[in-house]
Amino acid sequence: NAGVTQTPKFQVLKTGQSMTLQCAQDMNHEYMSWYRQDPGMGLRLIHYSVGAGITDQGEVPNGYNVSRSTTEDFPLRLLSAAPSQTSVYFCASSYELDRREEQYFGPGTRLTVT
Amino acid sequence: DAKTTQPNSMESNEEEPVHLPCNHSTISGTDYIHWYRQLPSQGPEYVIHGLTSNVNNRMASLAIAEDRKSSTLILHRATLRDAAVYYCILRDGVNFNKFYFGSGTKLNVKP
Secondary structure, eight states: OOOEEEEOSEEEEOTTOOEEEEEEESSOOSEEEEEEEOTTOOEEEEEEEEETTEEEEOSSOTTEEEOOSSSSBOOEEESSOOGGGOEEEEEEEESSSOTTOOOEEOOOEEEEEO | OOOOBOOSEEEEETTSOEEEEEEOTTOOTTOEEEEEEEOTTSOOEEEEEESSSOEEOSSOEEEEOTTSSEEEEEESSOOGGGOEEEEEEEEOSSOTTOBOOOOOEEEEEEO
16 A cells, blocks of 8 residues: 555745645545644644545635545645745545544645745 | 643653653543654654553553543653654544644654
């Protein structure tokens, strides 16, 4: 299993540009989520999905959209990039949304918005 | 929202045990205690979790206080590869999606 994969690893955007961060998992996990991590801080939940066709907002959803058309993929879209969105983005998955479940994280995408 | 408090940093010598503390005084009866760690430039990695009883796995042990208001992650023999930020997280028993990572404890392991 490749686990959770994310592309690209690095990205530089200009203010106002849009882009999609890709996330895929091959473990047949129902639950997937996106986090951002700013320097010296923990992770903050952006959006999550409990299965194909179902998504919901996390702690910091503004400026981001998600969709879940398949179990495997959970892309994160930045609609109009802002410098405040400069961060490292992590995708995670688990078998189901349960407080006992271990979450598997991808390697991250480092995004810089100028 | 259940929150945790951890020291910002700790230091250990290689091959010695490390005890990483976490306070969670507002924990509710159904919250699970999870520990993750993040090595430099990598995504977080699951370490261990528990509810009331102490837990052991190949990576670490988790000791949970009887009142559940605190817990301790124990690395039995620290190696240089254990240098990371360790996060203590409460998994909400009602809103499972709320998986809050605080700022964690940065563990430095000296050779």
